[in-house]
Amino acid sequence: MRALVIGWDCAVPDLLFNRFLDDLPNFKRLLKNSTYAPMESCDPPITIPAWMVMATSVNPGRHGIYGFRHRKGNSYNDIWIADSTKFKKYPKVWDILAKYGKKSCIIGLPPSYPPLPLKGCMISCFITPDAEKQYTYPPELKKEIERLVGEYIFDVEFRTDEKDALVKNLWEMTERRHEVIKYLMENKEWDLFWFVEIGLDRVQHAFWRYFDKEHHLYEPNSPYKNVIRDYYKLLDKNLGELLKIVDEDTKIFIVSDHGAKRMKGAFCINEWLIKKRWLVLKEEPKNIISLDKANIDWSKTKAWGWGGYYARVFLNVKGREENGIISREEFEKVRKELMEELMNAKDDRGNKMANKVFTPEEIYPECRGNPPDIMVYFDDLYWRSAGTIGHGKVHLEKNDTGPDDAVHDKFGVFVMYPGNGKLDGVSIYDFAPTLLSQLGIKAPLHMEGKVIK
Ligand SMILES: [Zn+2]
Incomplete structure (x- = not known):
């Protein structure tokens, strides 16, 4: 048994499970035979620390991470930024799997810059300063990626008024990452393959006002009114291609670290x-x-x-x-x-x-x-x-x-395939124990969540 974890940063339960569902044929087919639920994020429901809470089942206080920026000691002005090196105290699921000889391939999971050694391979996340930096583990992997897609794109400038350029950049980033994901899935050995696409978070922050009638700055009939829906459709198209690569022995998860809603x-x-x-x-x-x-x-x-x-x-x-x-x-x-x-x-x-x-x-x-x-x-x-x-x-x-048109909602999504229907709700803390259990491994005692049956 192995597991593919698809991380759609900021995916919204109501959009995926209801409003956009008929536009997402691959997701819809998968959902029919899945266990799924809105997934309650941690406090604070922010990308960093939420993905690491998901990967460790340890709360932000124990990690000592309360967001992206932190105050240095008791200083008024000095700050430090949370990166991968600040999450070393508790093992991530891939560290635990490594003890059982299992290999992981981790792409874009925040924060994963600088990339830390693991049994398997890693490409760092959106906090990577630029593609000149060493962003892979093992280091040689970088050349392989560049031969495949040229310059790898970590993030887009999303707080901008240049909306046309943003759409183009978002699609370009996502397609390049998708090419890399397909390539690694087919060419590397893995028991766990976990990637995060940050583009969904960016598209929702940048285009929410054109799509949500309740938004105080709602612009009806904007040329951008379908950008968010179209982006979900892009993810669905890519999902369809990934599902063709995996065999029946692969458990599939689709998860988000938090949801989104209109900013007032x-x-x-x-x-x-x-x-x-x-x-x-x-x-x-x-x-x-x-x-x-x-x-x-x-x-x-x-x-x-x-x-x-x-x-x-x-x-x-x-x-x-x-x-x-x-x-x-x-x-x-x-x-x-x-x-x-x-x-x-x-x-x-x-x-x-x-x-x-x-x-x-x-x-x-x-x-x-x-x-x-x-x-x-x-x-x-x-x-x-x-x-x-x-x-x-x-x-x-x-x-x-x-x-920026959107804020974070406390609830993201959890989908586990195969499974048996909708649950009322699960917790982000339950994810790591559940993933380990699906791979036949008992969760270590320090983990705070429980196994989703
Ligand atoms: Zn996020």
């Missing part, structure tokens, strides 16, 4: 903190700037925040931050007060939002690394967080870091 706007966390006097500036910014460029009065500042799909908020604590002012004794009380205020933060029309405000300690049994003090999902993630200031207002119609 961007909530300027720092503008809001300034308004509420949690964050105090020495001078007003003259234009839109990131917070590290701002002249902050740390002697009066109690909290500041970061942008992203969710907000990370940090308190300015005496003895912890360089110019901290909240004493250790007051910390919990002050944090609770701020959390209550964040819970009550309103949308652009003054309406209550379905905010989720929590501390890392509440949701993770262990918080390694540099966790924020508070995590906030504005309106259940419908509003993304904007970290920049100088807007003169708290609510933005658009993202502050480039055009």
